[in-house]
Amino acid sequence: MIEFENVSLNWDDRIIFRDLSFSVKPGEKVALVGESGSGKSTLLNLIPGFIPHFRGKIVVDGLILNATNVHAIRQKLAYVPQALQFTVFPTVKSLFFTPFSFVYNRKLKPDRKVVRMLFERFELSTDLLNRSVKEISGGQKQRILLAGALLLKRPVLLLDEPTSALNKEIKQAVADYILGLKDVTVIAATHDEYWMKKSDKILEIKNLHG
Amino acid sequence: MKGAVDIAWWMLASGYLLMFIPLAIFRYYRSGLEKATVWAVIRMTVQLLLVGLYLEYIFKWDSPLINFTWVFVMTIVASYTVIKRTGLRLRMFFVPVLLSTLASIVLIDYYFLGFVIGLKNIFTARYFIPITGMLLGNSLKNVIIALDSFFRRIDDEQITYRWELANGATRSEALLPFMRFALKKAFNPLIATTAIMGLISLPGMMTGQILGGSDPMVAVKYQIMILVVIFSSTSLNVWLTIIFSERVAFDGFDNLRREIFSGHR
Numbered sequence A: 001m002i003e004f005e006n007v008s009l010n011w012d013d014r015i016i017f018r019d020l021s022f023s024v025k026p027g028e029k030v031a032l033v034g035e036s037g038s039g040k041s042t043l044l045n046l047i048p049g050f051i052p053h054f055r056g057k058i059v060v061d062g063l064i065l066n067a068t069n070v071h072a073i074r075q076k077l078a079y080v081p082q083a084l085q086f087t088v089f090p091t092v093k094s095l096f097f098t099p100f101s102f103v104y105n106r107k108l109k110p111d112r113k114v115v116r117m118l119f120e121r122f123e124l125s126t127d128l129l130n131r132s133v134k135e136i137s138g139g140q141k142q143r144i145l146l147a148g149a150l151l152l153k154r155p156v157l158l159l160d161e162p163t164s165a166l167n168k169e170i171k172q173a174v175a176d177y178i179l180g181l182k183d184v185t186v187i188a189a190t191h192d193e194y195w196m197k198k199s200d201k202i203l204e205i206k207n208l209h210g
Numbered sequence B: 001m002k003g004a005v006d007i008a009w010w011m012l013a014s015g016y017l018l019m020f021i022p023l024a025i026f027r028y029y030r031s032g033l034e035k036a037t038v039w040a041v042i043r044m045t046v047q048l049l050l051v052g053l054y055l056e057y058i059f060k061w062d063s064p065l066i067n068f069t070w071v072f073v074m075t076i077v078a079s080y081t082v083i084k085r086t087g088l089r090l091r092m093f094f095v096p097v098l099l100s101t102l103a104s105i106v107l108i109d110y111y112f113l114g115f116v117i118g119l120k121n122i123f124t125a126r127y128f129i130p131i132t133g134m135l136l137g138n139s140l141k142n143v144i145i146a147l148d149s150f151f152r153r154i155d156d157e158q159i160t161y162r163w164e165l166a167n168g169a170t171r172s173e174a175l176l177p178f179m180r181f182a183l184k185k186a187f188n189p190l191i192a193t194t195a196i197m198g199l200i201s202l203p204g205m206m207t208g209q210i211l212g213g214s215d216p217m218v219a220v221k222y223q224i225m226i227l228v229v230i231f232s233s234t235s236l237n238v239w240l241t242i243i244f245s246e247r248v249a250f251d252g253f254d255n256l257r258r259e260i261f262s263g264h265r
């Protein structure tokens, strides 16, 4: 589903990845682990083409990552970054529903019942939708983004520290749910022991730049 | 009707005494503003005197070509000023900003002078130059705010922008919240001042026209039109500037180029 062939990346003069190669099978659940600053978020950002200056080859579902294919590749993904920011959206509702306003996702727009069910599963109240984005906690924002990503029904999920702001019980519920999705390939940067245990494969990123 | 009383040159000089008030205050509080203030007033004086001199000739010749050239030069200066103030890179943004400014003043001038005022020749110096000057001067601030808040916010909220792209947005879909944000930033103040116009402030142009001997009602009608014209040309300018700038500001993967900010190496 996803292949990295001899991928190298520098930020300025610092080497982040050198000849990194690995592949992820369809439906596989991969936990990206490594110290803080080792390049987990950077690796996730490479896949949707956010860091085009890498060397080597990245292939997603048979498509080589380049300027021509990047849109088709992005359409196979759902991506949840760390839940900072997002304050350009006035309300939680506008944040949550924004992806469903994109032409490509319009048919996926969930009705009220589906939203309520998914929110319940993630222990969120639908009253949150009327709040301002600045007024909700990092953990709430994160679960809202996760819920939205799941509704996009993409074959590949890229998650950056998906449970970092959650307390223990919710952490497990979220991990069980997402890692239990058959046919969905999940690549998640994580420090969460439970998430690692439940994943099929652990990919450790070594700190190359000291 | 005759024009305002001319101000004798020596009286003008005595008017400058008023500047001792701000200078004394700045001095007393050691604000360090004195030098900049003096410099600003000197520049303002020299520039306006030059403009007065220029305009005397431009009005005398009243040649469409010269008038247009004059406006073109003003547009270049305006575009330069806008970009310098935003901290965006001049080399990348000059053409988009210049084109959108030109397009918006040409369109609005054409409609306003040619149709609303009904001039046979819209390049008539007495109308074309001051009106265009007002349009340019008044849209500067808004274009600066809009451009700056648009690109800076995308940079600050890069995570949000990427989140949208990686979840199925086209570039323009992903930019929509930022466009909304920039429009609000740029236009909220203008909407507010428009709404209280005449209550607590008399706009400069109307005041000038009345001093110049116009009937107040004529001055008011011009002022109303000017405010409408400024509003619409500003919106056109802001919108076109952002649209045209998008073409230079993103790479083939729709990522914001970091090199657009002039501080960036």
Ligand SMILES: Nc1ncnc2c1ncn2[C@@H]1O[C@H](COP(=O)(O)OP(=O)(O)O)[C@@H](O)[C@H]1O
Residues within 6 Å of the ligand: A011, A012, A016, A034, A035, A036, A037, A038, A039, A040, A041, A042, A043, A189
């Ligand atoms: N835009 C950038 N420019 C330069 N260096 C960066 C940039 N983004 C990340 N880095 C550097 O790359 C390294 C890896 O960062 P990151 O991928 O965020 O690590 P992790 O997610 O594993 O904590 C860090 O040393 C970080 O400082």
Ligand SMILES: [Mg+2]
Residues within 6 Å of the ligand: A040, A041, A042, A160, A189
């Ligand atoms: Mg990280």
